Amino acid sequence: MDYWSLQGARVLLAPYDRWDSRIPDDSAQWQRRLFPLIRGMRTAEQDGGRNLREIAAELRVAAELFEVRPEDEALGRFPRAETEDRTPQVLREIAGHLESGNWWSSEDVPLGTAELLLRFPRFSQILPIYWGQDGVAISDDMQDSTVEDGIRLFIEEAHPRCPWKLPSVVSECAQALALFHTEEQMEAFFCEGMGGGSGSDDFLDFFPLLARHCVDHLKEAHSPLWTPSR
Incomplete structure (x- = not known):
């Protein structure tokens, strides 16, 4: 697959796009960290940007690639889970989180740089x-x-x-x-x-x-x- 075919998922996971940063195994941690970006992507979706379900589909494709073809070009610079063997499972959990519609936080989370850059x-x-x-x-x-x-x-x-x-x-x-x-x-x-x-x-x-x-x-x-x- 082409590198850019999973770009929507890569944008969502940008907070973990560093050599010293992995997606936590604890879902509560990544839910809190990803919330501003999910909110920003939802806003962009309403303006004609990527649909959250499209991004969820990309996450599921990435999960499958990690299982069957981890050297695939599409996985270049794609964040891994804290426990690397759990990467496919964690990506599917994030996909399900997006699809559920239950990602909205009850906390008053201010606008952040990463979220605003999407605008x-x-x-x-x-x-x-x-x-x-x-x-x-x-x-x-x-x-x-x-x-x-x-x-x-x-x-x-x-x-x-x-x-x-x-x-x-x-x-x-x-x-x-x-x-x-x-x-x-x-x-x-x-x-x-x-x-x-x-x-x-x-x-x-x-x-x-x-x-x-x-x-x-x-x-x-x-x-x-x-x-x-x-």
């Missing part, structure tokens, strides 16, 4: 590549350019696939402004948590600017994107 799939690529350390939009070739020049560069490189990319970017700009209310919060999340940046502008100014340029481009270069059937 920004476009930004997770765009902000590091264009405005992160050594980003394309802040490279030596762009040292005399403005933040708006960097945004135009991003849009030019997205063209002509803009109708499939830019609306999601605009949406994530709005989500960022809704979720993070101070520049300090935005810097902590988008710089430290995501590895991105906003050029020489504050994020509070950058996101509205990015959204406006995306919308303006769609209006100028791609309108109408949709017309009602007659």
Whole structure:
């Protein structure tokens, strides 16, 4: 199987994606640890992302592979259980937990970085590549350019696939402004948590600017994107 065929399950188990971290045999421990990600994936599901049952199915496939073909490419960097021989059983337990619908916690669990990162799939690529350390939009070739020049560069490189990319970017700009209310919060999340940046502008100014340029481009270069059937 292909490495990416189990990516949904791999994202869920990301807290255990370290050489010194294994999925606990004790289900209460992994239930508590995975709850924010499950909640985040459920939110993403409602926005058109992966379905929790799809992820459960991937976990069951992984469990079977561990039993019959543990060297399979699809299991690359796939977390193991604390007791390695119990990995298939633990993965099936997690799958059942997702399918049961009883994963919701009665505790008031605050939003965390890993959960919130699920809300920004476009930004997770765009902000590091264009405005992160050594980003394309802040490279030596762009040292005399403005933040708006960097945004135009991003849009030019997205063209002509803009109708499939830019609306999601605009949406994530709005989500960022809704979720993070101070520049300090935005810097902590988008710089430290995501590895991105906003050029020489504050994020509070950058996101509205990015959204406006995306919308303006769609209006100028791609309108109408949709017309009602007659």
